Amino acid sequence: MRRRGIRFWALISITAVSFITTVLFVFLSYTRISKSLKDQYINESESVLEQSSNNFTVQFSNVQTILASVSEELEKDFVDVFNTLQFYERLTPSNSPIYLGLENGQYYLSSKQLLPDSYKVVEQEWYQNTGNGNEVSWTEPYLDYLTQELVISASIPVKHNGHNGIAAIQFSIDDISSIISQSVIGEKGLVMLISSSGKILANRDNYLISESIIANNQEALLERSFDEQVPYVIDGQNYLIHTMTIDQNGMSILTAINEKELQNYLIKSLYPIVLTGIVTLLLFSSMAYLVLLRGIKPLKNLGTLMSYVELGNYDVYAKEKKYLEVYQLSKGFNSMIRAIKKRDRELNLTYNELKKTEGQLRSKYEQLKASEEKILHLASYDPLTGVLNRRSLMQLLEESIEHHNGESLKGIIFLDLDNFKTVNDSLGHTMGDKLIIEVANRLSSITAGNKNVARISGDEFIIIIHDLQSENEIEAFAKEIVQTFDEPLIVDAKQLNVTASMGVALFPIHADSTEELIKFADMAMYQVKGLGKNGYKIFDEDIKKAVDEKVEIELGIGECLKENNFELVFQPLFNVQQGRITNVEALLRSKSSALSKFNIFQIIQTAEITGQIIEIDKWVLREACLSIQKINKEVEVPLHISVNVSALHIMQQDFVSNVKEIIEETGVKPEWIDLEITETSLMESFDQNINKLYELKEKGISLHLDDFGTGYSSLNYLNSLPIDHVKIDKSFIDKMLESKKDSKIVETIIALSHNIGLKVVAEGVEYKEQFELLTDYQCELMQGYFISKPANYETIIERVNNNLKEKIISV
CATH class of the missing domain: 3.30.70.270 (Reverse transcriptase/Diguanylate cyclase domain)
Structure with a gap:
């Protein structure tokens, strides 16, 4: 095999690594920055869109409210029209004037400005555009006869002193544009108000006012922009647009990201990064090449070893064999001195062994002595602080x-x-x-x-x-x-x-x-x-009493587990949307006389302190699995069963394997099982506990977040949890009838949960008013004494089969 020199392979390796690294670095930088910039612009667009939509919605709602109030006021007999119109004018945007035209030819203007004789009320856009009924109508932009300004108006049919008429509020496009005058998306992005027919009503610089934004055959493309950012051409430039409809009048808010600006900013951001990366890689390559060249140094060392041999020092050995040049020299050098060293080794062997043994014995003695002193100290003192252990x-x-x-x-x-x-x-x-x-x-x-x-x-x-x-x-x-x-x-x-x-x-x-x-x-x-x-x-004695009570409960729990003296009762959950019981919650009770004077909360609290809660958890889950199988054999539509899981059990390494083992052992369908966990149980070792929940979720088990609102209630982590339901704590349900503030809190929790794809369970529903209010808030599941108290297996089956809906509907 032909061997090549070190310098050859160094050049080949460094060139290849530098090229690949540079290409990969440029590609990853482009991908990451491109996505980051696009996400940044899209987030800014979404924020501006929502804010502008809210501003216009409030503005238009106020206008409709004012018109409705004017209509009601004018229906009263002998009302002073001018005073009424002037009063409501102060409430309109930018004190926009209010017009009133009657079928008998009378007309009024809130500003008391005299209208010229040529001004025909029935010919005005605001008068002709009004629809039927009592609904507010909005016009397309038109040129105002009096001010020669581009305006839009909102109008409503009215009746005054037996005459039908039209009341309208007219405000200029400039007033509307002021709502979005400060809204920007980058430097060249657009924020526009679009009429229901597609005409541009307002934007920051009055750009393309009254022109239609809908090109031929592009209506479908524009409709997609309600749900996502879509490419669209406006005035010859490419944009990513997103729209949102204003409910009051069918108008829309449109935001547009300038794609050319986005691309220019990407190139501008990428250029220094790529340049820095290339310079860094060149420097690295040069340094690496210099370092590798130093690998040739063993050749020089080999020459030094030869000099030592010439002076009579044979205790040398050449180790370099990797490259062709060094390999040949090292092989010959070692062969030469091997015979010489063999002669000297035999003479020095005995002496070296004795010296080595002496040194080892001395070292062992010193180590044993130091270890003995250390052990004596560690036996009595804390190694960190030096105080007693x-x-x-x-x-x-x-x-x-x-x-x-x-x-x-x-x-x-x-x-x-x-x-x-x-x-x-x-x-x-x-x-x-x-x-x-x-x-x-x-x-x-x-x-x-x-x-x-x-x-x-x-x-x-x-x-x-x-x-x-x-x-x-x-x-x-x-x-x-x-x-x-x-x-x-x-x-x-x-x-x-x-x-x-x-x-x-x-x-x-x-x-x-x-x-x-x-x-x-x-x-x-x-x-x-x-x-x-x-x-x-x-x-003191109170503490001793608490200690004795804890010991008594602890022994009673042990007896209950051993003698199987625990039992389950079941509380139904009423599904408002389906009008029937779809779930039951398994609740623990004790049949043992040893625990008869303690309530279940004291028992569970003690079990969590002593660690017995883990065995109780496993017992409850196993019994719940067996019970739901029995229940579902007696009912037409299978029910789900909810089981509470303790924080201590979740933190155990074998938590997931315990749940899977019980499900496999009982043969229950995993989709029938709902595990209820508390917010606080997840915060210790959050990432590890989240992974456990995802593993159970993959098994088909449903996960519910219990006592929501009493713990951390962090929106930052709520959306990352693999949960299906949130369970609003009873304390919120108890107060919702006492004040509108508490009621709003419950409504907000339900709306928030729905917005992130979660369903809601309300516990502690005890009154009809609570049930009706939660139904209005679209809460899916409810449980409490108004629905049913906890009951045994036979009673639950009877209530399910007798259709509890009839009781709820009739109350």
């Missing part, structure tokens, strides 16, 4: 309790930093570790006669105070810690405001064992967390 703290506390003289108290302060996770998430774990070190230093520096500080987990500390004479002393010490955290902590020149929640327990007042002392202090700390954080609380 959990193991040494427990040992110290147990020995202290064992040798207690009975004459003093010992205080245990369980301290947990508030919102420490926020520091880690926003500033990084390195900054979090530094903050923990600073907190440990502050706790260690607080004045106390005899204390020990220990770090037992991430941001949790325990302080032991010895030789206390009263409860007041430990309380004073806790207050001193709170005051200490009033001062900001300085970490890497950053000022961090950190607070702490603390629970206090005393030996032997509250407990006489290490485990119970720490446990009671921990419970007291969680009381502080629940009351707003940043403080302390001393353990």
Whole structure:
């Protein structure tokens, strides 16, 4: 095989890589900038279109309202026409005049301007254009007889003192153009008001006023512009146009992006980027070539090795074999010195082995000694902060309790930093570790006669105070810690405001064992967390009662799961559009006497704290799957069943596999299952949880967002969730009859959900008025006591088959 030199392959490689990279860079830059610019112009066009449409809609609605008011006022007997017209003139755009012409030849003008004798009311455009009935009519642009200005008018039939007539508001094209005078799309884009016949009524510079924008055989193309940006030629120039119709009068707003301007801006934006990229690649290629040339340096090194051999140094070896030039020289050089080194190696082998063994033994000894010292330190102290660790703290506390003289108290302060996770998430774990070190230093520096500080987990500390004479002393010490955290902590020149929640327990007042002392202090700390954080609380009987109650519920849950003493009841969801029950929600109930004095909310809350909620979730889902199969065998049209899923279960790695396993095990159709999740359950590990939901969505399972409005309610993430329904929280439904503001909130949530393709469920519907109002708001699904209370399997089937619609309609 023929071998080529290093320089040859270097030139070939660099030339190829530079060419390919340059072409790819130019292509990607063009594609990305082109899309970005077009999206930017389109977004600007959409914004201007919507804003202009809203402005014209409001303007024209006001005009129609004024005309309707004028019509009503003129029907009254003996009304003063001039005063009436002048009053409403002040409400018109730019104080535009109001005309009134009657069939008996009388006419009026709100400005009291005298009309010339040649002015024939019945011949005016505003009088002739009026249609039948009481609807407001709009004219095409025409030249006003009096002002010689281009105007349009809105008119309405009226009756005054027994005579029929026409009332009209006439305003100039300049007044209309002022609405969009500041609206721009780029530098050469257009914003126009188009009449129903296609004539241009207004734009920023009165460009092409009264001319028709609809060319021959292009009506269909223009109609497409209502839904998307479409190419269109206006006055010999290419544009991307988008239109929106004004409901009041059939007029349209048109925005047009100048394609030539867009292309020029693209080239202008692309030129410096491409030039910079090419220059950068040329520099890179030159540098790479110089670096590769340095690869020839081994040839020079080989010559140096030969010089060493000439001087009697045979402990050299040529390693370069890749290229033709080096390969031949290295092969001959190594063959030459191999025989010489073999002779010397045998003589030095024994000596080198003994020396090496001695060094290894010495190194091992030093490593073992250092490891022993490190292990002894790590066994007793926290490696990050240098304070005691959990193991040494427990040992110290147990020995202290064992040798207690009975004459003093010992205080245990369980301290947990508030919102420490926020520091880690926003500033990084390195900054979090530094903050923990600073907190440990502050706790260690607080004045106390005899204390020990220990770090037992991430941001949790325990302080032991010895030789206390009263409860007041430990309380004073806790207050001193709170005051200490009033001062900001300085970490890497950053000022961090950190607070702490603390629970206090005393030996032997509250407990006489290490485990119970720490446990009671921990419970007291969680009381502080629940009351707003940043403080302390001393353990008392109320906390103990809460602890005992939690233990009782925890044991009762375990018994229910073991003995199968949980049961499901079902609450129907009424589908307003279909007029029937289409869904039921599975609700958990307990049959066990061990949990009889606790409500289901206490049970679920405790299960979430203890982690038992995961097993409850799996039990409820399995029973719901079996139940909906039984129910659907007894009804004509299959129902869906909603199952609530806890935040803790969603965060588990095996959440998706649990759901899939239960569905496959029960054989239920996935499309019958609706999983209800809360907003707050998604915010922890958001991206990971979203991926889980998409995986379930692909399986065919429907996803509902529960308690909407009580959590984050972020529009930023709502549109990215793979959900089908949002469930409005009962608190909003309860208040909607109390005030228009609360009612508007519900209406807005429903409209917003519909706008992004979601359906809406309203829970807690208890009154007929709520049902009717939600029906007006086009809410698809409702549940609550007005529909039905939760019921057992047999009752649900009976209510479905008896058509609950009849009850709802008749109420």
